[in-house]
Each structure stands twice: as C-alpha cells, then as structure tokens.
Amino acid sequence: MTTGSxxxxxxxxxxxxxxxxxxxxxxxxxxxxxxAGSVFGMIGPNGAxxxxxxxxxxxxxxPSAGSIRVLGSEPKSGGPELRRRIGYLPGELRLEGRVTxxxxxxxxxxxxxxxxxxxxxxxxxxxxxELDRPVRTLSKGNKQKLGLVQAxxxxxxxxxxDEPTSGLDPLVQREFLAMVRxxxxxxxxxxLSSHILSEIQQVADSVAILRAGRIVTVSSVEGLRxxxxxxxxxxxxxxxxxxxEVALAGIxxxxxxxxxxxxxxxxxxxxxxxxxxxxxxxxxxxxxAFTIVDLAIEEPDLEESVLKMYGAExxxxx
Ligand SMILES: Nc1ncnc2c1ncn2[C@@H]1O[C@H](COP(=O)(O)OP(=O)(O)OP(=O)(O)O)[C@@H](O)[C@H]1O
Numbered sequence: 001m002t003t004g005s006x007x008x009x010x011x012x013x014x015x016x017x018x019x020x021x022x023x024x025x026x027x028x029x030x031x032x033x034x035x036a037g038s039v040f041g042m043i044g045p046n047g048a049x050x051x052x053x054x055x056x057x058x059x060x061x062x063p064s065a066g067s068i069r070v071l072g073s074e075p076k077s078g079g080p081e082l083r084r085r086i087g088y089l090p091g092e093l094r095l096e097g098r099v100t101x102x103x104x105x106x107x108x109x110x111x112x113x114x115x116x117x118x119x120x121x122x123x124x125x126x127x128x129x130e131l132d133r134p135v136r137t138l139s140k141g142n143k144q145k146l147g148l149v150q151a152x153x154x155x156x157x158x159x160x161x162d163e164p165t166s167g168l169d170p171l172v173q174r175e176f177l178a179m180v181r182x183x184x185x186x187x188x189x190x191x192l193s194s195h196i197l198s199e200i201q202q203v204a205d206s207v208a209i210l211r212a213g214r215i216v217t218v219s220s221v222e223g224l225r226x227x228x229x230x231x232x233x234x235x236x237x238x239x240x241x242x243x244x245e246v247a248l249a250g251i252x253x254x255x256x257x258x259x260x261x262x263x264x265x266x267x268x269x270x271x272x273x274x275x276x277x278x279x280x281x282x283x284x285x286x287x288x289a290f291t292i293v294d295l296a297i298e299e300p301d302l303e304e305s306v307l308k309m310y311g312a313e314x315x316x317x318x
Contacts (some may be wrong), residue, residue: 006069007158007189008034008057013066015052015213026052028213029066034191034206036157039184041200042193043306044210050193051091053210054162057191058088071158084113087151091162091193095135095143102131105150112154123149126175141167152179159183161192165199177203197303209306227278228300229308234287235262235269235294244270247286253277269293 010032016025027049034040042050055061056068059075068075073082095104102120109115124131129138129145138146144167151159159180165173180190180203194200200207201221209216219227236244241259248254257274271294276283280297287295 005036006033007036007038007071008032008040008191009067009069010053010056011067013053013056013063013068015049015056015061016064025213027056027063030213030215032208032215032218034189036189037184037187038205039180039190039192039203041204041207042191042210043195043197043200043207044193045195047212048210049213050195050210051162052213054088054091054160054191054193057160058083058086084111084154085157087112087154087156087159087161089147089151089159089161089164091166093143093147095138095146097136098134100132101129101135101138101146101149104135105131105146105153108150109153112156115153116155119153119155120149123152123179126179127172141169141172144168145172148176148179152183155183155186155188157188159188159190159192161190163194164192165194165196173199197306201302224302224305225300228302228305229275229277230280230300231273231275231298232280232283233271233273233294233296234292235271236287236290237269237293239270239290241270244272244290247289248272248274248283251276251282251286253279254283 010030013027013030014025015027018024030049030053032053042053044050052061056063057070057075059078062076070078071082071085075082101124105120109120120131124145127145127148129142129149135143135146144164148164151161165176168176177199180192183190192200192204197207201224204221206218206220207224208218241261244259245257248257254274254276257272260271261268262271263269274283
C-alpha cells in the first residue's frame with residue numbers, strides 16, 4: 001500500500017448546471033482527499049451529488065469552480081493515459097446490442113490496456129455472469145456484473161464505482177465486497193458511492209456523507225461508530241427514580257430518558273431507558289453510584305446517526 005500519497009484531491013469544487021452560479025448547484029465548494037491505497041465511500045440521498053463528483057473525476061463533466069487532481073494529474077489534461085489508470089463503473093450502465101459480453105469486454109480491454117490472461121473469465125465466474133450471451137438479453141444485475149468486470153479487469157490503480165451493488169443479489173454483493181478488499185490489499189484505491197451505509201461500512205476506511213451538494217462530514221468508519229447514537233437500558237436495585245434523575249441530569253449527551261419503577265413496591269427496581277450520543281463514559285460513571293441489576297448498551301445504529309446528520313444539515317440550511 002502506498003501510504004501518505006493522495007489518489008484524489010478536490011479543493012473548493014463546485015458544479016452548477018446552467019451558466020450562472022445562482023443556477024442549480026449540484027456541488028457546492030467540496031473539499032475531499034482520498035489517500036492512495038484506501039477504500040473511500042461516499043454516501044448520500046438521491047440527488048446529493050455523488051454521480052456528479054464521480055463524473056468530474058473522469059472528465060465527463062468539468063467543474064464550475066475549484067481544482068481536481070486524480071492520480072497526480074488534472075482530469076482535463078490527463079487524457080487517455082489517466083483514463084486507462086482508472087476503472088470506472090458508471091451509475092447508469094447501458095449495454096445494448098447483439099454483441100456478447102465477452103466481445104464487449106475484449107473491446108474495452110484493447111482501450112484500457114493489458115488485461116492478464118484469464119482475468120476476464122475469472123471475474124465473470126466469481127460474479128456469476130455468462131459471457132457468451134448478447135448483452136441486450138442480460139438482466140439488469142447481470143449487466144451490472146459485466147460493468148464490474150470491465151472496471152476491475154485491468155487492475156487499475158484507481159477504481160471509481162458509482163452505486164456498484166445496485167441490482168446485485170446479496171451473495172454477489174458479498175463477492176463484490178471481497179473484490180474491493182482484495183483490490184485494497186493489492187494497493188489499489190477504491191472510491192465508491194452508495195445510498196446504503198451498511199454496505200459502505202463493511203469495506204470503507206473512510207466515509208464522506210454528502211447532502212444537497214455539500215459534505216456533511218468525513219469520518220473513519222470507526223469515528224462514525226464512536227459518534228453514533230446508542231440506546232441504553234439499566235435497572236437499579238437501591239435507587240429512587242428521583243435519585244436516578246438527579247444523577248443523570250448533568251450528562252449533556254444523554255436524551256430520551258424514561259424512568260420507571262418495576263417489581264413490588266418494597267424492593268422494586270428502578271428501570272431507565274435513554275439514548276446516548278457518542279461517548280458512553282459519563283453515563284457509565286454516573287450509574288456506577290447505584291447497584292446495577294440490569295444493563296444493556298446497544299450496538300450503535302450508524303444508519304440512524306447518519307439520518308440524524310442529514311436532518312441536522314437540513315435544519316442548518318433553513
Ligand atoms: N445534467 C444536469 N442538468 C441539471 N441538473 C443536473 C444534471 N445532472 C445532475 N443534476 C442535478 O445535480 C444534483 C446532483 O445529482 P447527482 O446525480 O450527482 O446526485 P446523486 O447523489 O448521484 O443521486 P442519486 O443517488 O439519485 O444517483 C441533483 O439535484 C440533480 O438533479
């Protein structure tokens with residue numbers, strides 16, 4: 001793995017469609033840096049700007065403002081030389097015609113540069129796609145698999161994959177994630193987008209959350225987990241509800257507190273449920289003052305945290 005170098009660098013990149021900056025802005029001053037040899041995921045709801053970002057990297061469209069570097073070159077001056085070093089899976093893959101998957105891939109291989117003998121068949125077998133059928137007769141998922149073979153087959157230093165798992169069944173998705181990990185282990189950089197956090201969180205080293213053309217946050221998956229919201233539940237044998245409320249009152253990241261008494265009046269248990277955002281330490285230390293008879297701290301729900309971040313950003317815009 002090439003550490004320290006940067007595979008993708010975006011500085012102040014904006015893209016608006018139409019001529020004026022006041023026109024519809026698909027990207028609004030994005031800064032992004034992707035370390036070479038890492039897997040970087042971009043997630044965001046429909047229309048967030050994921051496809052726009054990827055097309056800028058491939059010089060399919062050009063930025064309205066800001067600068068972009070991909071593998072050390074500007075996309076607009078990198079030409080075919082740079083293009084060959086990128087394996088690209090477009091978001092809307094159209095494969096039509098009588099040509100077979102094999103001939104189509106061989107055609108792409110002539111453009112992309114050397115493909116190791118057996119690489120096409122090996123990838124097709126892993127993903128489970130037939131190469132000798134006319135592409136127009138393939139299902140959406142099987143076309144997507146051909147697109148993936150095309151992106152991976154020449155082992156490019158950079159893979160740019162727009163919604164790579166869309167249309168794939170769960171077993172094939174798992175195979176794809178294994179291919180991504182292997183690519184990283186071989187020193188390749190993988191930049192992929194999704195609107196589903198769970199699949200990105202399985203492979204990505206870092207995640208950028210995009211919403212309405214802006215980056216809400218860039219974080220490691222571990223960082224995301226640490227800042228995520230967790231549900232907690234506890235039961236105390238020797239505490240009144242009032243005492244528990246007082247003990248927990250000063251914890252800034254604790255919310256949705258519900259305190260109840262269960263069991264018989266004498267010797268009853270005070271139960272609480274709450275949510276803790278991020279660091280769990282203050283909560284654990286506060287309850288340690290009581291006799292704990294029940295304690296559950298759920299795995300953080302990253303999906304929920306991310307949705308909260310979308311919401312927070314939407315509120316900040318108003
Ligand atoms: N050619 C275009 N002309 C005008 N607006 C466009 C054009 N292409 C994209 N947009 C707008 O730019 C914004 C970002 O779109 P983009 O396709 O990058 O989003 P996305 O995050 O990939 O979404 P999805 O998950 O739906 O694919 C959207 O509001 C979209 O309507």
